[in-house]
Amino acid sequence: MNSPAHQKTAPPRVLTVAGSDSGGGAGIQADLKTMLALGTHGMSVVAAVTAQNSLGVQGFWELPAEAVTAQYRSVADDIGVQAVKTGMLASAGLVETVAGLLAGTAAPVVVDPVGVSKHGDSLLAAEALDSVRSKLLPAATVVTPNLDEVAQLTGVRVAGEADMAEAAEAVLGYGPQWALIKGGHLAGDAVDLLTDGTESHWLRAPRHDNRHTHGTGCTLASAVAAYLARGLSVPAAVTAAKEYVTGAIAAGFPLGAGLGPVDHGWRLRHGE
16 A cells, blocks of 8 residues: 555646547547646546537537536536636537536636537537627637637638737637637648737647648647646647647548548657
């Protein structure tokens, strides 16, 4: 039996509140893989179950609000959390339930405002948008919309890098502390803008010739949450997360007949 002096301490704990991806490339499965790869202990609140593979989302079923609340309270009240990441919250009721839970949690919150899957499948009811804007975004330490989600939330359409500051300002208008506008859908280098309205950080990475990018949004948001749980500042956490995701995209692999996933374990396989 180990003496107290030899007992291990727990790694930083990160909780994801999101949908399950049966194909393993995105959603809670991607979140937990990312959290493990970055030295944290991942925990989960399943908010929806999807039938999903490399070709798209064949269906999804959201869990009742009481099931989401019970999972969250079970983890937060006993184990505790150093950061929370939210992903697919399909309905206004779930958005409002989760926002209420976050309001009572003293930890950084990363909100990935999932609206549309990589394959173009809608994952957010239209009537939930107001709840995302008014309840979820104000609870966010960092919100991480892609350009489609920026348009969905704010009406601002980003045609080029010059439009990203306007997009960030519109997102910040809903109350998050920081906005990370992801420019991955633009041509050229993969450029993102992180800003709190006062300081701005442009993050650039070479674009890899790789179509296997399923799960990039979930992975990036989870990586930010993991680094925040480890004590990094928001700019440092986002910079480190961008580096991790860039490597995961470069190592993405084919799976099934459609879009394969990024490789969450690329550093393990590359000996880094």
